[in-house]
Amino acid sequence: MSGSHAYLAGLLTEARPIWEAMVRHPFVRELAAGTLAPERFAFWVQQDYLFVREALKIRGLSIARAPDEGIRRALIDNAAALRRELDLFEEYAREHGLSLEVEPTPVCLGYAAYRQAAAALGSFPEFLAGTWAAEKAYLDTWSTVKGAARSAGDYQRWIENWTSPGFVAWVEWLETTLARLLEGQPAHELERVRAAFLTTARFEYLFWDMVYRRESWPV
Ligand SMILES: Cc1ncc(C[n+]2csc(CCO)c2C)c(N)n1
Numbered sequence: 001m002s003g004s005h006a007y008l009a010g011l012l013t014e015a016r017p018i019w020e021a022m023v024r025h026p027f028v029r030e031l032a033a034g035t036l037a038p039e040r041f042a043f044w045v046q047q048d049y050l051f052v053r054e055a056l057k058i059r060g061l062s063i064a065r066a067p068d069e070g071i072r073r074a075l076i077d078n079a080a081a082l083r084r085e086l087d088l089f090e091e092y093a094r095e096h097g098l099s100l101e102v103e104p105t106p107v108c109l110g111y112a113a114y115r116q117a118a119a120a121l122g123s124f125p126e127f128l129a130g131t132w133a134a135e136k137a138y139l140d141t142w143s144t145v146k147g148a149a150r151s152a153g154d155y156q157r158w159i160e161n162w163t164s165p166g167f168v169a170w171v172e173w174l175e176t177t178l179a180r181l182l183e184g185q186p187a188h189e190l191e192r193v194r195a196a197f198l199t200t201a202r203f204e205y206l207f208w209d210m211v212y213r214r215e216s217w218p219v
Pocket of ligand 1: 048051052055059082131134135138204207
């Protein structure tokens, strides 16, 4: 393993408590068991739809800032996948009579704005580290749900989306590309990458917690 691959493996080890809290969150456990209250799931659909819409703007910024042509093209391909994700949310909302015209909650807005700031102002590796954390969080969480296999058919489209071979390959590409970009980087850059990875992982936990509680603005 190269030095930078080992560094990323170390980040995963450091983030393990956050990861465990995420995949064991009541939202995820009840989703897997098929016992999640429909209004909690609906709240997730509404807020995650807004998050993915904001993520498409982030993808645009990152395409413009990509440090080489190979990275730019991979990000463009991912933009097309994100565009299709919006259709999943819109189809589900139509089938269930659910409005997607809602306001973002503090956590949704804070997380999306944090990621947009990283895409606009952060170093490219720092930005990519956050993307890797967020995508790996979704891969691992939805793989946990899939593994439990008692979930209702209604969730099937999301399980397939975030556990597909294409999505697994995208998460692996993020890790490999980040490791390549980190070769020879100074300690202060590695530290920025570490902070971005851990902060993003914490936001991932917070997002599940927010949708479970259906937590909006207190005033
Ligand atoms: C809360 C939350 N976290 C991650 C994803 C998966 N995802 C969709 S777009 C995007 C950013 C672009 O890489 C990510 C990580 C999600 N849908 N909702």
